[in-house]
Amino acid sequence: xxxxxxxxxxxxxxxxxxxxxIGEELDxxxxxxxxxxxxxIKRCIHTSADFSYAxxxxxxxxxxxxxxxxxxxxxxVICDTQMALAGINKSGLKKYGCEAHCFMSDQRIxxxxxxEGITRAAASMEAAAHLEGKKIFAIGNAPTALLKLDxxxxxxxxxxxxxxxVPVGFVNAAYSKDLILKTKIxxxxxxxxxxxSNIAACLVNAALKHIGQSK
Amino acid sequence: xxxxxxxxxxxxxxxxxxxxxIGEELDxxxxxxxxxxxxxIKRCIHTSADFSYAxxxxxxxxxxxxxxxxxxxxxxVICDTQMALAGINKSGLKKYGCEAHCFMSDQRIxxxxxxEGITRAAASMEAAAHLEGKKIFAIGNAPTALLKLDxxxxxxxxxxxxxxxVPVGFVNAAYSKDLILKTKIxxxxxxxxxxxSNIAACLVNAALKHIGQSK
Numbered sequence: 341x342x343x344x345x346x347x348x349x350x351x352x353x354x355x356x357x358x359x360x361x362i363g364e365e366l367d368x369x370x371x372x373x374x375x376x377x378x379x380x381i382k383r384c385i386h387t388s389a390d391f392s393y394a395x396x397x398x399x400x401x402x403x404x405x406x407x408x409x410x411x412x413x414x415x416x417v418i419c420d421t422q423m424a425l426a427g428i429n430k431s432g433l434k435k436y437g438c439e440a441h442c443f444m445s446d447q448r449i450x451x452x453x454x455x456e457g458i459t460r461a462a463a464s465m466e467a468a469a470h471l472e473g474k475k476i477f478a479i480g481n482a483p484t485a486l487l488k489l490d491x492x493x494x495x496x497x498x499x500x501x502x503x504x505x506v507p508v509g510f511v512n513a514a515y516s517k518d519l520i521l522k523t524k525i526x527x528x529x530x531x532x533x534x535x536x537s538n539i540a541a542c543l544v545n546a547a548l549k550h551i552g553q554s555k
Numbered sequence: 556x557x558x559x560x561x562x563x564x565x566x567x568x569x570x571x572x573x574x575x576x577i578g579e580e581l582d583x584x585x586x587x588x589x590x591x592x593x594x595x596i597k598r599c600i601h602t603s604a605d606f607s608y609a610x611x612x613x614x615x616x617x618x619x620x621x622x623x624x625x626x627x628x629x630x631x632v633i634c635d636t637q638m639a640l641a642g643i644n645k646s647g648l649k650k651y652g653c654e655a656h657c658f659m660s661d662q663r664i665x666x667x668x669x670x671e672g673i674t675r676a677a678a679s680m681e682a683a684a685h686l687e688g689k690k691i692f693a694i695g696n697a698p699t700a701l702l703k704l705d706x707x708x709x710x711x712x713x714x715x716x717x718x719x720x721v722p723v724g725f726v727n728a729a730y731s732k733d734l735i736l737k738t739k740i741x742x743x744x745x746x747x748x749x750x751x752s753n754i755a756a757c758l759v760n761a762a763l764k765h766i767g768q769s770k
Contacts, residue, residue: 344729344730344733345730346727346730347726347727347730349726349727350672351668351672351673351674351699354674354699354726357725357726358724358725358726361725361726362725386724386725387723387751388603388723388749388751389723389724389725389728389747389748389749389750390605390749421641421642422641422642423638423641423642423752423753423756425641426636426637426638426640426641426642427636427637427638427641427752453566457565457566458566459566459569484566484569508602508603508604509573509601509604510572510573510576510577510601510604511562511564511569511572511573511576512561512562512564513604514559515559515560515561515562518559532604533604534603534604534605535604536602536603536751536753537638537642537753538638538751538752538753541638
């Protein structure tokens, strides 16, 4: 069906119909997705209307199972933007005892960033590394957040439990994602320049949806 | 420069360097943008790393001047997601007396949506139409919000002062944007399926940046 035709769909059916169209178009292009990655990739396409995610979204071994287990265990989710925090299903996370955080607007983070000549995103990562318990980093905006996580990992032995690494941009976005893929940290990364706070949030939400469906 | 090389850029220079790279790539592709539209289109590319916005972002006559005047006049900005609201520079808007709103989580909106069998986004638009003063609608998610604005316009004579129409998706996203372009409402619309809450927010922020620079 052409995109510029009106389709009548009941409010509660819109998401389902969107996923049906996405599945149909992937089939038409002959793109086969791994079953465990499929709901994540389709949700990124649903969020962006960009089918390139089917080619660039990259998962380490068992990444989705690791991520879903972390959520079941009540891990903290740390975002690098208020937008990602706003987009994450926080009441869904709460059911598993998970809390989502974003330190970007904290006055202390501003001060550290200014003093050290680093971005607020990088300073946020350092603060988040000191949080108690398991930690999922959901980075949709700042390559410097991923660069800082890599530095903390390589130089101080910090091990994030999971990284959703989907910063968007032109300065070190692709590079920072390649760097994370070279570590042994379980992650989902979108290779190249694309990503965003909306994509970071949708990947957390994809995990929640999938846990909910497989209960 | 290849995307996977590290580039050293000071925190305060990252955005400037990103815009330089975007300009360079547009030049290389021979894409010429209208001066008044350029900062808006470049900011969408900056937000998404997607150069297709250079071809699909569509402005009605004098759209950017109309939008900037509305902000200077203290118009309300109504979003269809908490994500867009989170991404908008609200302290920047406040300088001009503008307030940003999102009614999506209001209990009353949930009740109306349920009762009328419409989406919460559509119900939000109806509520927003009753706000006092000038109104800018920044729609990044729900095609049904644009469909409702069109209905209010055509059937009840409601005139939004400006529409940023960039919902993303597969069910009526492209159609709803074409519909708004057919009205006489001043707007910026991204033709086709692409858009998002991040794009809606970045277009409001582009207007604020441009007003700030041209003071």
